[in-house]
Amino acid sequence: MRAPSAATVIFDFDGVLLRGDAFGLFMRRIVFAGARLPVAVILAVLLAPMVAIPAYRPRAAWWMSRIGLLGRSADQLRAELGRFGADLGAEPARIIAPGLEMIRTHLDAGDRVVVVTGCEHTLARAVLDAIGLAEVELVASHIRGPKLIVHNYGATKVVQLAAQGVTPPWRVAYSDSLSDLPVLAAAERAVLVNANARQVARARRLLGARLTTVTWKGGRLSREDKASGPVS
Structure with missing residues (x-):
């Protein structure tokens, strides 16, 4: 059981616990499979100029999902997302083992x-449950049928965390994306996962000595990673 004075630790989902983009995989494998594949190709061509500009990528993803999910009821979509998430969590190659091990290390420490993510809530919850993290709290994006209700991205993550009673500063935050700089900046210790040199340099300018970098590709945590966390 968690102690009342427990430290709060924030984890991103895609790229930290799961290889790839879970919702993107759902769109490719389920929504745009078979006869709907040509629709995906046309959308990809039309939205390519937006995708090329990082600031517009969330908007491009919104259009792709909104059009792709048309015709699905909220109940149908929720069921599909849940099944897909459970299946995804059962794919060992999809799980970033060092990230999962680090979460368990923090849980064992009390x-x-x-987990705060831009991924859709039902999908992310199903993955977490499948990999043995049913007790871990989740703050995620929400859709109702094809309509996006909350896109939990960038600074919105901090707002949504606060709405769930999770307020900064948090002890540690783990992410692989610079879009999470607002989350990382609110942490006493920020951990950037699998970052390239340019990402590290940009994050270092904002976070200074609070920034730590780790490389989590597969297998178990390295001795160095174990020594650097969790922070008590």
């Missing part, structure tokens, strides 16, 4: 662990 920390409050919260």
Whole structure:
């Protein structure tokens, strides 16, 4: 059981616990499979100029999902997302083992662990449950049928965390994306996962000595990673 004074630790989902983009995989494998594949190709061509500009990528993803999910009821979509998430969590190659091990290390230390993600809630919850993290809190994006209700991206993550009673500063935050700089900046210790030199340089300018970098590709945590976390 978590102690009342437990440290709060924030984890991103895609790229930290799961290889790839879970919702993107759902769109490719389920929504745009078979006869709907030509629709995906046309959308990809039309949205290519937006995708080329990082600031517009979330908007391009919104259009892709909105058009792709048309015709699905909220109940149908929720069921599909749940099944797909459970299946995804059962694919060992999809799980980033060092990230999963680090979450369990924090849980064993009595920390409050919260996964905050731009992925859709039902899908992310199903993956977490499938990999043995049913007790971990989740703050995610929400859709109702084809309509996006909350896109939990960038600074919105901090707002949505606060709405769930998770307020900064948090002890540690793990992410692989610079879009999470608002989350990382609110942490006493920020951990950037699998970052390239340019990402590290940009994050270092904002975070300074609070920034730590790790490389999590597969297998178990390295001795160095174990020594650097969790923070008590």
